Amino acid sequence: MIIAKAFAGKHYAVYGLARSGLATVKALIASGATVTGWDSSDDAREQAFDEVMEMSVNLDSTEFRVEDLDRADLSQFDSLVVTPGVPLNRHPIAQRARDAGVEIIGDIELFARAxxxxxxxxxxxxxxxxxxxxxxxxxxxxxxxxxxxxxxxxxxxxxxxxxxxxxxxxxxxxxxxxxxxxxxxxxxxxxxxxxxxxxxxxxxxxxxxxxxxxxxxxxxxxxxxxxxxxxxxxxxxxxxxxxxxxxxxxxxxxxxxxxxxxxxxxxxxxxxxxxxxxxxxxxxxxxxxxxxxxxYPGLPHRMERIRERDGVLFVNDSKATNPTATAPALAAFPAIRWILGGQAKTDNLDECAPHFAHVRSAYTIGEAGELFAKLLAPHMPVTNCETLENALDHAARDSQAGDTVLLSPACASFDQFKDFEQRGDRFKDLVGAL
Structure with a gap:
């Protein structure tokens, strides 16, 4: 891990104890800092405490405690380290830290100081x-x-x-x-x-x-x-x-x-x-x-080529969570069976429109399914399939040799999936089972 003498002797509050938060706690403690951590998840708090206690075998002393930072006096800390998921514009802890005169930083700033x-x-x-x-x-x-x-x-x-x-x-x-x-x-x-x-x-x-x-x-x-x-x-x-x-x-x-x-x-x-x-x-x-x-092998869920079956290519672009991100995928293939939808970030598909000619048919899913089906109907055959399973079934049946079945949703995934990774993994499982 990355440690620094610059952190020694200081008292940090770490808000959020998942991946980056837990790594931050460990690095600060290994550097000789005192850390008070908090996470709304019982499991995250327990895991953080257990892993820090395991570190103590290799440290002269371990200064870590778990305390509800939503209620604690923040003026006692040198810095409040929060995860990027904390919305600084509306989360109460951000305003409480400002009122207490405590800087709000993240793990990238700690890296910069190291x-x-x-x-x-x-x-x-x-x-x-x-x-x-x-x-x-x-x-x-x-x-x-x-x-x-x-x-x-x-x-x-x-x-x-x-x-x-x-x-x-x-x-x-x-x-x-x-x-x-x-x-x-x-x-x-x-x-x-x-x-x-x-x-x-x-x-x-x-x-x-x-x-x-x-x-x-x-x-x-x-x-x-x-x-x-x-x-x-x-x-x-x-x-x-x-x-x-x-x-x-x-x-x-x-x-x-x-x-x-x-x-x-x-x-x-x-x-x-x-x-x-x-x-x-x-x-x-x-x-x-x-x-x-x-x-270069590429990244999962980013125009990821899954398999070719009977001359039809299946591509997982689940990371495309807005129309701007989907547009390049539509431009990349000449004959597309397009699966899209989920939790919409916009009420239009304007960025995708220049590439509609590449789409032979579309299959909408999720909360945005009905809206997107209405937007696309004047331009191409479209079916509101509601679920990813139904959409892939329809797209696979309609496809001909030379086509690309493309999951590029132009939407967030949170209406039906935990995140875009889970959506993409589900698509890959379904394609593998064809």
Missing amino acids: RPELPPHRVVGITGTNGKSTTTALIHHILKTAGVPTEMGGNIGLPILAQDPLPEGGVYVLELSSYQIDLTQSLDCDVAVLLNITPDHLDRYDGFEAYAASKARIFEMQSPEQFAFVNWGCFMAGQVNPAANFNGIVLPEWVNQAEWPALQGPHNAQNAAAAVSVCSVLGLTDQQIAEALRS
């Missing part, structure tokens, strides 16, 4: 509404393939504080949501990337401009000599004005997307362009980058 004590390294930070995970994993893959010591964390993989420090010359690649950036004050990324900004998570912000400003803070924390890569559309729209060395995201002429099986579609061209740009400024050669692009 950096001076780590072996010399560089940090790449990636944000944007869509494409963060793929770009982060792709950069990590390219670096690893080239033999560069690297780890990825933030909004993907293991919590960053749970990972062992990299040796000198290593590169930490961090996927950063707007929520994580909101909880960060001093992360000076050597290379920062903004892929795109489209309306999302507006329940956490006072309008779209506030959401865009949250994303842009990744550049405000950079030193002037660092590198910033920004989608040209975001720059031209005035959404960002980086202080660091500014570069637009452009795909070099020497690359050939046709050689990348796991990176098809226009959105993946942009993701690859960002990864190529970042790895180039980090010193990798064109040949090293090209070889890694060809071998």
Whole structure:
């Protein structure tokens, strides 16, 4: 894990004891801090206490207690560390911390404060509404393939504080949501990337401009000599004005997307362009980058090719939780049987409309099923199937050789599933059973 003398002797409150919260507790205690933790889940509290007690065998002393932070006097703490899931705009603990004069931070800020004590390294930070995970994993893959010591964390993989420090010359690649950036004050990324900004998570912000400003803070924390890569559309729209060395995201002429099986579609061209740009400024050669692009395996639930059956390709794009994320998947395949729906984030599919000609038929599910069926009916055959099982059954029966059965819901999953992973896993199970 990552520890730092900078944390020693301080008293931290950690609100939320799931994956990143538990990793934070462990790292702080191992660093010599005192920690008071809380989670509304009995199981999470018990697991945290048990795991910290197991650590005590290897520590001189263990200072950890569980206390209801919703009722505690927050002025006794040096910092309140919250998980990104806590909405700072409306959660009572956020206002109580402000009233008590206690800073509110997250685990990424703790990592930033630990950096001076780590072996010399560089940090790449990636944000944007869509494409963060793929770009982060792709950069990590390219670096690893080239033999560069690297780890990825933030909004993907293991919590960053749970990972062992990299040796000198290593590169930490961090996927950063707007929520994580909101909880960060001093992360000076050597290379920062903004892929795109489209309306999302507006329940956490006072309008779209506030959401865009949250994303842009990744550049405000950079030193002037660092590198910033920004989608040209975001720059031209005035959404960002980086202080660091500014570069637009452009795909070099020497690359050939046709050689990348796991990176098809226009959105993946942009993701690859960002990864190529970042790895180039980090010193990798064109040949090293090209070889890694060809071998990149892709991420689960992101245009994931499940199987081909009787000439029909089945693709799991469950991570596409809004129309903007679904549009590139529709653009990537010429003959689609489209499964969509769930818990809608918008009342339209305007971003998808330019690619309707690629859709042979659509099958809607979930809360948005009826609405989306009405929106699509003038443009294509559509059936409101209600459930994923029914939708796949209809799509598989209707498909012909050369078609792609595409789960790209353009919706959140919470009406019928725990999360987009569970929705995608269910789709994969159903496809495997055909």
